[in-house]
Amino acid sequence: MTDHPVILDADDLIAGYLPGINILNGCSMEVREGELIGIIGPNGAGKSTFLKALFGLVPVRDGSVTLAGEDITNLRADQLVKRGVGFVPQTNNVFPSLTIEENLEMGAYQAHKSFKKQMTKIGDLFPVLVERKNQRAGSLSGGERQMVAMARALMMDPQVLLLDEPSAGLSPVRQDETFVRTRDINRTGVTVIMVEQNARRCLQICDRGYVLDQGTSAYTATGQELLKDPKVIELYLGTLGA
């Protein structure tokens, strides 16, 4: 993938929620087209904040984010969606009183003419969602909600999909399903950047991982390399092979 052009480039991001308190102290990342990137790190390292800063949800105080060479730092969410960035939040990621179909329709809000076409496409990835399209999203289980959330973010055919801890709160079986699905989505050509607590499973499927520590991107390597890296094993993975 190293020969693919860079699609998303975050350069020395400084960002935080409260005035004067920075959570990110110079985070950088370079993502190439078609890559599946995992961001791992200890609690409080700023993983989710980093993802939110990429999507303009946390104000970036310094540094820049570019998408295919174009500056997208601090753009509004609807403008980012238009430019081909999709975002799946960790919690509250569906519209509970809307049906599954309506949830997906909201995902295609800016491109409603292609809604029907996209529905068929989503049907291939998530057949169960199309079967149960008239069910209210509020009545779904956590794993099913995660599916709706991912499908909603895919409705606009994004170039880059940002996933915030997709496996959080799911049973081990559902977690595996989520990782497999993420891999499938990536194989359709979507660049995926995911933040994960479950570092081992995440690194197993990732092309490349970024290790975040105290608001800076400490280092990056391929998923397989990081899995064998003694420091990563000691800090985040526990014992080898467990």
Add this chain to the structure above:
Amino acid sequence: MLATLDRRTLLKAALVFVIAAIGFVAVVTLGGGAEAASADPEVATTAATTAAGGNILLQNLFNGVVFGLLLALASVGLSLIYGTTGLSNFAHGEMVTFGAMITFFLATQQPVSLPLLPFSFTVGLPLIPAALIGISISAGFGWLQDKVIWSQLRRRRVAMVQQMIVSIGLSLALVNLIQWWIGGRPVRLTTSIDPRNQYGPISVGNVTLMSMAIAIVALLGVAYFLQRTRLGRATRAVSDNPALASASGIKVDSIIRIVWVMAAGLAALGGILLALYQQGIGFDDGTQLLLLMFAAVTLGGLGHPYGALVGSLIIGIVAEVSTVWLPPDLKFATALGILIVVLLFRPQGILGKSERVG
């Protein structure tokens, strides 16, 4: 509309209402009977039989439906604003009065001056064009309010309680402005009298029937908008989860702007029909309606657009029917009593759904 509402929930809601109503009637009848029984048992029985006679009951039930529909016009907007922004808008009552007063200004044959202007105007339009212009001006006022005040406060992330206090201030300012402009006496939108016709046990005027029809059409229109149009579904999405709506590419601020315009227009329509129904409207009628609107919205399920409709009908019916047994002065107190009873059984309101956490 019915297809997407959960039938079981509706059934449960109806059941709760029936139980509440029976409980209420039982308490009132037994309470009243007990009180009278100590004086003279025979007189009490006769009084109860005549008072509970079919005519009065049906007539009051009907009046309750009329009032409930008009209340619903006002409270649907309140509920939509609450749903999409989280704001309890205390100035919504004034939007009701404002619409009626603008219509009065345009329709009346008497000269009326505008605040701070030395001349008076007699526009003297026929009622229907006057009402249409009145609704449009009110809707424009809703747009302006959101543009100048509410969107600015949201952008600066002013917290909800602070915003609510701003709305209380705006309510006071508006009600006093209207009093200064129109004066303290109630005004009538039309001088003609609406003769009452007898339909079976119910007597009702043509204007009231027409008002009911307009209210029903307007409410069905709102339901159609929310359920069948893309913009309406986006409105419900914003109600559900504004952050996610934004992340989906919906321009949340434009949706909220539309909601303000709709809410103000519906409130104005409600005010105009109310002025026709009760044959006159005073500067603070809307203000007094506010508590009932809040009650209706809460009773039906906070932020649930159809909840406002159901809640309004219940409040209207309970208020009017209670006058069969209780003094009319207590009618709104009884309606609010029902609110407490229902919330004890269904804390989320009648149509409100208790969502799973996480």
